[in-house]
Amino acid sequence: MIEKKATTSVNINDLIASRWSGRAYDPDRPVSKEEIIPLLEAARWAPSCYGDQPWRFIVFDRRNDKTGWDNAFSCLSEGNQVWAVNAPVLILSIADTLFSRNGKSNRWAQYDTGAAAVSLCLQATDQGLMVHQMGGFNADRARELFGIPDQYIPMAMMAVGYQLPLDRIKGETRERELSDRQRHPLAHNFFEGRWGNAYKI
């Protein structure tokens, strides 16, 4: 995978700095079940409110389930389809809006599902895989196609695969894949003591 390590203000964990959302997938390099299971296992061990584990993930592997993958792909926005077409695996993350312990509304379900998704992404980075999350997909269509009950919210489709070797990435895609990663300055999003009071470093 192309190294696009974050330019951080201080040293941080290498895995966190190395994760990024590429778009140039190698269509000829499948991802085996043995490689997928650790991704799910990493998500499984994410923290969650009351330990409720509100996340659900549906895996679509083009090699083993072409129809399922095609259906998942058909949910993506046109802009995402352009590049996600080469991802051998798509994974849909879903949040359970109700606590399994008492059936009450779980306002942390989406937060927890996001945490599980990041764990999955970091595990993928560690395995040399690339994951790109997408909010650009038709959640209603996914709900219908995959029989997702009303109490669950389809959150993001994730493209999973190996990156195309750099010498095979051409044109605009190459430029985009090599472009710098950007973040707001730390003080923009992180406060000290009260809202809006920039954390000083």
Ligand SMILES: Cc1cc2nc3c(=O)[nH]c(=O)nc-3n(C[C@H](O)[C@H](O)[C@H](O)COP(=O)(O)O)c2cc1C
């Ligand atoms: C919930 C969520 C939805 C996203 N939706 C899309 C999307 O529909 N299409 C896309 O190309 N990237 C999407 N992204 C990727 C972000 O654009 C990307 O994470 C961000 O630009 C930071 O880049 P990095 O992940 O390489 O650090 C999404 C990311 C997240 C977490």
